[in-house]
Amino acid sequence: MELPLWLQKNSELPTFPSLQSSSPAPQKAKRSNFIQKTLQGIVHLIRESVYSEEIALRPGFLQAMDPRLKLLAIFSLLITVNLLRHLPLLWGIYLGILTLAMLSKVPSRFLIQRVWFVIPLFTGIMVLPALFNWVRPGDLLWQIWTFATPPHIGPVHFPPELFITRQGFWGAVLLISRVGISVTLAVLLTLTTRWNNLLRALRTFFVPKIFIVTLEMTYRYIFVLITLLEDMFLARKARDAGQSSGAEQRRFVGSSIAHLFGKSLQMSEEVYTSMTARGYTGEIHTLQHFQLRWMDVFSLGVSLMASLTLYAADKVLGG
Amino acid sequence: MHIPDGYLSPQTNAVLGVVSALTAAGAAYKTSKTVQSKYIPLLSIGAAFSFTIMMFNIPIPDGTTAHAVGGTLLAILLGPWAAMIGVSIALVIQALFFGDGGILALGANIFNMGIILPLVGYAVYRLIAGQSAVESKRRLIAAAVAGYLAINVAALVAGVEFGLQPLLFHSANGMPLYSPYGLNVALPAMLFGHVIIAGPVEGLVTFLALSYLQRNNPALLQIMRPSTVHSADHNPSPRYGKLITGILALVVLSPLGLLASGTAWGEWSSEEIQGQLGFVPAGMQKLNTFWDHALLKGYGAPALTQTFWQQSLGYLLSAFVGLLAIGGTAYVLQRLFRKGEVRNGASTLVAKK
Numbered sequence: 001m002e003l004p005l006w007l008q009k010n011s012e013l014p015t016f017p018s019l020q021s022s023s024p025a026p027q028k029a030k031r032s033n034f035i036q037k038t039l040q041g042i043v044h045l046i047r048e049s050v051y052s053e054e055i056a057l058r059p060g061f062l063q064a065m066d067p068r069l070k071l072l073a074i075f076s077l078l079i080t081v082n083l084l085r086h087l088p089l090l091w092g093i094y095l096g097i098l099t100l101a102m103l104s105k106v107p108s109r110f111l112i113q114r115v116w117f118v119i120p121l122f123t124g125i126m127v128l129p130a131l132f133n134w135v136r137p138g139d140l141l142w143q144i145w146t147f148a149t150p151p152h153i154g155p156v157h158f159p160p161e162l163f164i165t166r167q168g169f170w171g172a173v174l175l176i177s178r179v180g181i182s183v184t185l186a187v188l189l190t191l192t193t194r195w196n197n198l199l200r201a202l203r204t205f206f207v208p209k210i211f212i213v214t215l216e217m218t219y220r221y222i223f224v225l226i227t228l229l230e231d232m233f234l235a236r237k238a239r240d241a242g243q244s245s246g247a248e249q250r251r252f253v254g255s256s257i258a259h260l261f262g263k264s265l266q267m268s269e270e271v272y273t274s275m276t277a278r279g280y281t282g283e284i285h286t287l288q289h290f291q292l293r294w295m296d297v298f299s300l301g302v303s304l305m306a307s308l309t310l311y312a313a314d315k316v317l318g319g
Numbered sequence: 320m321h322i323p324d325g326y327l328s329p330q331t332n333a334v335l336g337v338v339s340a341l342t343a344a345g346a347a348y349k350t351s352k353t354v355q356s357k358y359i360p361l362l363s364i365g366a367a368f369s370f371t372i373m374m375f376n377i378p379i380p381d382g383t384t385a386h387a388v389g390g391t392l393l394a395i396l397l398g399p400w401a402a403m404i405g406v407s408i409a410l411v412i413q414a415l416f417f418g419d420g421g422i423l424a425l426g427a428n429i430f431n432m433g434i435i436l437p438l439v440g441y442a443v444y445r446l447i448a449g450q451s452a453v454e455s456k457r458r459l460i461a462a463a464v465a466g467y468l469a470i471n472v473a474a475l476v477a478g479v480e481f482g483l484q485p486l487l488f489h490s491a492n493g494m495p496l497y498s499p500y501g502l503n504v505a506l507p508a509m510l511f512g513h514v515i516i517a518g519p520v521e522g523l524v525t526f527l528a529l530s531y532l533q534r535n536n537p538a539l540l541q542i543m544r545p546s547t548v549h550s551a552d553h554n555p556s557p558r559y560g561k562l563i564t565g566i567l568a569l570v571v572l573s574p575l576g577l578l579a580s581g582t583a584w585g586e587w588s589s590e591e592i593q594g595q596l597g598f599v600p601a602g603m604q605k606l607n608t609f610w611d612h613a614l615l616k617g618y619g620a621p622a623l624t625q626t627f628w629q630q631s632l633g634y635l636l637s638a639f640v641g642l643l644a645i646g647g648t649a650y651v652l653q654r655l656f657r658k659g660e661v662r663n664g665a666s667t668l669v670a671k672k
Binding site for chain 1: 324325328332347351357359360361362363364365366368370371375376377378379380389392396404408409411412414415416417418421422423490491492493494495496497500523524526527528529532535536628629631632635636639642643646649
């Protein structure tokens with residue numbers, strides 16, 4: 001869905017001389033662009049789900065795999081990635097993941113960009129302070145600065161040398177690798193599995209039916225509600241000349257949330273009555289027709305073995 | 320507050336996952352008792368609503384925007400149990416389909432945002448609102464305070480989870496394996512952002528939504544009258560037998576994972592690991608020199624005392640190779656005997672050429 005051009009720009013705030021006397025700050029330096037941001041979020045979400053559904057329909061290795069076993073396999077790999085303590089083993093898994101992505105016709109450039117342009121930034125900023133010996137003491141790796149007198153902020157005294165610690169550096173590399181590879185695995189699962197198959201696969205793993213059916217319905221209604229939200233915000237945007245104060249904007253958000261709740265409730269009533277009309281009595285029946293192939297069992301076996309082997313190798317390497 | 324995978328250890332995730340699963344089962348049972356057969360559509364749309372609340376960008380005074388979680392609002396409108404399920408399902412969908420928060424970390428995220436937050440929010444709201452009328456100002460104040468406090472308590476719990484990681488999981492030389500900050504850093508860092516920004520936003524959104532409903536649709540505020548019915552039997556219905564069994568199995572198995580946690584192993588290895596290279600391939604040795612481990616000190620004398628993990632690595636490697644060989648052979652034979660067979664599965668529409 002593309003916004004029409006005249007809606008993509010935020011209207012300039014016209015300066016009325018009469019207004020300037022009443023308000024002390026006529027030009028707010030930063031106008032919060034919350035309508036635009038919300039709309040972009042909606043467009044992005046819908047585009048993403050359509051795209052992943054499109055990839056899930058391609059003929060590929062992972063797409064053909066039974067979703068139950070695929071879920072197990074990816075889950076075991078995820079646990080392994082989060083248990084390993086040696087970078088080479090972690091990156092070995094990553095190579096395997098990229099190979100799988102290629103076999104599954106997932107554009108690997110997309111996969112790499114999507115993960116490694118975002119993760120190091122967020123996680124990197126978070127772990128940055130932990131590199132230095134002032135935050136976490138450790139062994140010297142790179143000297144940065146030596147102060148003549150030990151610096152202090154108020155009552156807190158720091159050691160005279162500021163350096164990057166070995167533990168801090170490798171810990172940060174490990175954390176960033178771990179997060180990135182975990183996200184890649186999750187993305188791969190999402191991209192190669194149609195959502196209704198994924199939900200059905202969950203049903204075989206001790207997840208009560210109620211949850212699955214609720215999940216399935218939720219996924220459908222998210223899009224219904226998001227379309228409602230989009231209509232509300234588009235309507236607001238079309239009428240908003242950039243004159244509303246922050247308080248009024250917040251009031252609008254509060255009201256639209258409450259209004260959305262009212263609409264949701266009404267909708268759930270309607271859905272319930274239509275379900276009842278079609279014979280729903282509280283019992284849930286689902287169609288399930290998965291076919292196991294030897295290839296699936298084999299793939300699951302390989303991934304489980306790989307997980308165990310890597311874990312044992314990690315233990316042998318020690319550290 | 321969505322914790323991605325990699326920040327928390329799998330052991331932490333497992334424990335929180337079990338707690339979350341049990342609570343969710345309890346919540347589902349409670350809800351099914353209170354809302355009867357209507358509850359599936361109600362919960363589904365409640366969850367979808369909870370997901371949509373997280374899509375809203377809320378303008379804040381400094382010109383930027385923030386997000387609300389909406390757990391408190393949902394708890395006030397639908398009761399704490401339904402809110403738990405609503406937010407939990409929204410979180411599951413965010414993790415599985417939109418990559419928001421980790422899959423392994425789902426247990427932790429559900430615990431923080433889907434259990435603690437609605438519970439605290441509801442408790443605070445009921446405490447302040449008391450028996451006041453539906454249209455009273457007191458309820459609005461209660462809603463704002465509840466929203467503010469609930470998200471801060473949830474942030475506090477998340478901060479504790481982060482802060483425990485470096486204490487419990489680090490390698491022998493003190494390298495943190497997961498989130499590197501201790502409690503003294505993690506708690507203030509988590510709380511700062513929530514006390515200053517996210518808390519007020521959550522309180523405000525809860526307040527505004529409730530005041531709108533008071534003005535325009537007070538009937539909606541009376542869906543969940545605090546029920547005086549206390550069901551005497553707290554036995555979960557047989558529907559959850561499978562779930563309970565599964566969780567029990569997890570509970571039994573999780574100590575095994577804890578036994579093999581990083582610290583115990585790390586302490587052991589620095590002493591004993593010298594000269595245990597009976598099985599380590601050459602490539603790994605190179606990596607170890609690169610790593611500057613103490614591994615290579617005793618190299619040259621093949622170890623007679625093999626550790627449990629070395630033996631298992633040997634077995635596993637041979638089994639792994641065997642499995643690959645069998646699979647490869649089977650695949651080649653299949654190819655020879657059945658040429659160009661179209662798989663049923665992903666692409667049944669592809670015509671045979």
